[in-house]
Amino acid sequence: MVKGAETVHAANPDVLVILSGLNFDKDLSFIQKRQVNVTFKEKLVFEAHWYGFTDGEAWVNGNPNQVCGQVAGNFMRTSGFLVNQGWPLFISEFGVDLRGTNINDNRYLNCFLTVAAEHDLDWALWTLVGSYYFRQGVVGMEEFYGILNWDWSQVRNLTFLNRISSLQLPFRGNTL
Secondary structure (H helix, E strand, C coil): CHHHHHHHHHHCCCCCEEEECECCCCECCHHHHCCCCCCCCCCEEEEEECCHHHHCCHHHHCCHHHHHHHHHHHHHHHHHHHHHCCCCEEEEEECCCCCCCCHHHHHHHHHHHHHHHHCCCEEEECCCCCECCEECCEECCECCCCCECCCCCCECCHHHHHHHHHHCCCCCCCCC
16 A cells, blocks of 8 residues: 555656445554554545445344444444544545335435534545446446436436535535
8 A cells, every 4th residue: 555655646746546345345443553654645645435335234124323323433433533634535426216116225324424524524425426337237237326317418306406505515624
């Protein structure tokens, strides 16, 4: 990891170097035992992925408040601790089924928005696309996590966009 980060930095010292976690980019806890020592610090960013399905069916069967507490605690132990250590943490993938019919995703989203706001996490959605030209052997496969509808002509779920807009402005630090 360090060798790769140093190689990227040497090739272009003007770019951020993003380091990913293990286990589908959910776990950066190994950094607690073995710090990342690079010759540059100000351009190092860590990334993690977090979805409702990351935690199985916990959201469907459990008390949403208890599940959120457990899941948020697990996130902080495996990745979120980096924010408390002063490192930038970027949730490079999160998303939900934007049809609004997935109980797991609907409950998870409330928790994700709370944790992201509390820790002022930077984030990116999966995904903009409403469909794929070809995916998993299917032509025109619809992407229900996509912000856009199947033919990319409209926003799939305006309520979702309104909800995540609250995360667009910083809650901590420099607001420039």
